[in-house]
């Protein structure tokens with residue numbers, strides 16, 4: 143059985159480990175195991191004494207309790223630990239979907255959210271996010287038209303990769319009401335939840351709010367620990383949860399012991415990690431605001447409401463050609479929207495790394511060598 147190319151990962155595989163100035167990463171600044179132990183007041187002996195046996199398939203009670211503490215109206219039994227957040231998307235689609243099942247996906251989408259659903263069901267409708275003059279918007283009337291009694295699953299991702307869009311609580315409630323009206327499942331990818339500009343803007347999780355939901359999160363973005371490959375799903379429905387764990391026996395069987403140990407520790411100090419990364423993003427977005435104000439002829443800037451990334455309109459004939467050339471000429475990496483299935487007129491930028499200011503300065507130096515082509519404001 144064939145599946146569409148995973149365009150984002152294939153593009154990163156080409157450049158991520160050989161390009162000096164990465165300006166499009168979606169993760170936040172990573173840290174060492176030593177830093178994590180220190181930030182979580184964990185003794186190094188407790189970590190090194192950890193035995194590398196198989197772990198419980200669903201995840202240890204300690205880890206599941208640490209997760210569910212962050213989700214009102216949930217229970218540790220609802221949590222399924224993953225070997226990586228990515229695994230959760232595969233397991234959920236495998237569990238919920240059969241051939242021909244109708245699926246509605248918010249697009250542009252992280253490849254697997256769209257491609258795995260398309261591979262299994264072959265019956266996907268795209269619900270496309272809309273650009274406004276200074277941001278992004280969702281069209282709830284259009285969602286109401288797309289979803290029918292035949293719709294098995296609605297797939298959303300808030301805060302949204304790649305636009306940084308965040309619905310209002312009323313819009314989120316309306317999405318859940320549409321799903322409930324038709325008995326549809328909701329897969330809610332909340333990988334960036336916790337990276338709102340203002341903490342008060344955080345949406346409630348779908349977990350604990352809608353019984354027919356599967357909610358994904360992990361430590362790659364908000365906590366800056368993508369190398370830990372730590373993630374979890376929340377599923378209230380016991381039958382679906384058991385079916386999903388059965389699928390998991392065919393993929394990873396159980397979470398890696400070191401990752402489960404550190405996840406439990408990190409979640410007990412969640413705010414230290416999230417606050418650190420929100421501060422990095424806030425600082426970098428101020429730098430980005432000033433940068434885009436200097437280059438209005440080259441970009442249209444729609445600042446993200448939440449998350450670590452933004453989708454920037456690029457006034458060039460082909461974002462793909464531009465990005466490949468930029469790597470060759472300046473060693474700077476942007477992600478073209480062709481890798482996101484969203485035309486060829488945008489680039490994704492990331493704001494979670496400490497090196498952002500330096501890497502953007504390198505990019506700007508390169509742009510200045512081409513000043514005659516893109517008028518720079520003083």
Ligand SMILES: Cc1ncc(COP(=O)(O)O)c(C=O)c1O
Nearest residue numbers: 168226227228252299303333362
């Ligand atoms: C929206 C979204 N969901 C899921 C994932 C998968 O996370 P991970 O790479 O940590 O498995 C990503 C990664 O970029 C993502 O952006």
